[in-house]
Amino acid sequence: MPARxxxxxxxxxxxxxxxxxxxxxxxxxxxxxxTPSPEEPCSGPHTCLGPPATTGPQRSIYFLSPKDxxxxxxxxxxxxxxxxxxxxxxxxxxxxxxxxxxxxxGRIVETEAYLGPEDEAAHSRGGRQTARNRGMFMKPGTLxxxxxYGMYFCLNVSSQGDGACVLLRxxxxxxxxxxxxRLRSTLGKGASGRALKDRELCNGPSKLCQALxxxxxxxQRDLATDGAVWMECGPPGPKPAVVAAARVGxxxxxxxxxKPLRFYVRGSPFVSVVDRTAEQMQA
DNA sequence: AGCGAGATTATCT
DNA sequence: GATAATCTCGCTC
Numbered sequence: 001m002p003a004r005x006x007x008x009x010x011x012x013x014x015x016x017x018x019x020x021x022x023x024x025x026x027x028x029x030x031x032x033x034x035t036p037s038p039e040e041p042c043s044g045p046h047t048c049l050g051p052p053a054t055t056g057p058q059r060s061i062y063f064l065s066p067k068d069x070x071x072x073x074x075x076x077x078x079x080x081x082x083x084x085x086x087x088x089x090x091x092x093x094x095x096x097x098x099x100x101x102x103x104x105x106g107r108i109v110e111t112e113a114y115l116g117p118e119d120e121a122a123h124s125r126g127g128r129q130t131a132r133n134r135g136m137f138m139k140p141g142t143l144x145x146x147x148x149y150g151m152y153f154c155l156n157v158s159s160q161g162d163g164a165c166v167l168l169r170x171x172x173x174x175x176x177x178x179x180x181x182r183l184r185s186t187l188g189k190g191a192s193g194r195a196l197k198d199r200e201l202c203n204g205p206s207k208l209c210q211a212l213x214x215x216x217x218x219x220q221r222d223l224a225t226d227g228a229v230w231m232e233c234g235p236p237g238p239k240p241a242v243v244a245a246a247r248v249g250x251x252x253x254x255x256x257x258x259k260p261l262r263f264y265v266r267g268s269p270f271v272s273v274v275d276r277t278a279e280q281m282q283a
Numbered sequence: 284a285g286c287g288a289g290a291t292t293a294t295c296t
Numbered sequence: 297g298a299t300a301a302t303c304t305c306g307c308t309c
Contacts (some may be wrong), residue, residue: 113300121301132294150292152302167301206302216293226307249301288298295299 068114073231078141085159086113091234096212106171110264121253124163145219152206171202172270180211241266245275
């Protein structure tokens with residue numbers, strides 16, 4: 001089939017080239033990068049607080065200057081069973097600090113729980129443990145980043161339970177939107193680099209990784225201590241309504257594909273896939 | 284708004 | 297050699 005449109009052929013050329021340049025090797029920086037505040041689980045009306053934190057001095061986050069970072073979520077927050085963590089993560093803020101100190105922030109609005117060996121949709125199904133999915137078996141708060149379809153990344157947080165974790169599927173961008181725009185736009189290549197709407201920046205598991213420059217080098221990092229990525233308690237406010245729906249892209253997993261293990265903030269325009277039927281049932 | 288196709292490769296069998 | 301927790305684009309309705 002030689003006679004295709006010449007214009008079409010040349011358009012696609014040079015579309016590859018990863019965005020790894022921005023995803024520099026900023027591993028856990030030893031000293032300064034130790035990031036803000038100590039472990040101080042947020043104590044707002046939200047559900048940030050898992051078990052009561054009895055460790056360390058009780059200092060209120062309100063004593064920190066407003067310009068300062070609110071409480072960083074510590075290990076105890078992540079130490080919850082999968083479903084509970086998946087729900088508790090909604091509303092929390094994922095923060096990514098780039099090598100140039102730019103901070104990118106997004107409020108989590110959609111998650112999925114993967115429950116471990118019995119979960120036919122999980123990478124750890126049947127107790128499979130490989131070099132790739134090791135992060136799923138590490139302590140709660142450990143990141144599990146894997147490559148999907150040979151070119152995208154998905155970001156998970158290990159939860160309580162062997163081989164269990166929570167997939168982050170969508171964020172509401174809060175800070176560093178210009179940088180996210182740049183990281184997401186079809187980088188410099190062909191003319192197709194249109195501007196994305198805010199709602200298009202992080203509304204998908206691989207889109208949010210692209211927007212926050214998160215790649216395989218983040219696999220197995222600890223959210224509680226890493227210098228380039230962490231979580232903060234979301235802003236206080238009324239508890240948002242949560243929809244429980246079937247997970248996305250796991251239709252092959254039999255009965256486990258149907259289980260309501262995906263959770264998202266009802267009405268949020270930043271969610272990747274809305275399930276009207278589930279919403280109806282949970283009206 | 285929704286469908287179909289193509290992209291592209293680490294990981295597992 | 298087949299698969300995959302996805303995304304983008306182009307076309308149709």
